[in-house]
Amino acid sequence: MRYADIVVPETPATRAALEVATAYCSPALLNHSVRAYLWAAAYAAMNDIAFDAELLYVSSMLHDLGLVREFDSHTVPFEEAGGHLAWVFCAAAGWPVERRVRASEVIVRHMWDEVDVEKDPEGHLLELSTGLDISGRGPEAFPEALRTEILERHPRLGIADEFVACFEDQARRKPTSLAGRFVHNGFAARVAANVLDR
Template structure:
């Protein structure tokens, strides 16, 4: 498994998602988004998930944290719902039908679920396990170390632990009924610091 095995979709929605991410997110958060996409694609192979909407997965991965930035933060809903609605707006402009736009919202929201059943939502499952690896350090041994090192060399973690940690603490304090509170209570700050990917990045 190599980085060159995976190619970003060359579509209006995919290009737009990356442009939004780079315009509004920090380099560390955007690198996290792109690593999450690559981990998700790799887990699809490892876990034998054959039926995957790769464009949907890419758009959802790239935009899954965009609801944390000031321009898209929403004081009444969770950051994953806010980001999901950004994806709905983007994909509407790209001509996606209503049902597929709704899937973008679902996948982004479900990445913060404790667990997603792949039989119910393959893309949601893949983004959940991918972000679980990149944030909390879950299942690193499932992917070859050489591949993990290759991805981290191209998309380094940088200040992710500090930036995302501060962000999720802020979200949890302002929106205590959302998944951010569960993440904080579940020790996400410590998990970020202890993530084995941090050691591979050195």
């Protein structure tokens, strides 16, 4: 598997999702969102997992917008805020209600410990790819040359420190959220040990 083999969908919705992410995310968070899609699509190709590329790409670009100042919610966890944002974005993109709900589900589920690939391949792939990119979970599933090329094209730019700070802030304000649970269970140490930052 090579970087050139990863299919990136080109649709009005994917172009708009990238535009939104570029406008609101820090450079490090934007690159994380792009890598989240790339790891997910590469893993799917290597493991024969059929998935909806447009749905996964849009969800990848929007999945962490609940962490940014403009969309941060003081009432719901960031992944739920991101899911609501995705529903609104997808409505504007003309997606039917069922597809809007799917984008929201994929974003909410990326924080789960595990997502059943049979029931939700896009949610499974985004949960897996973000786990790799932030916590360093499962790098052996990707050829070293592919990891190197993705990181060269979309460098990490200090995402580890930025993400830990975001999660610690979420945990302070929303201690019962999944981000709060992550922080309580040693999230910072896992992120610091991520092999992608070596």
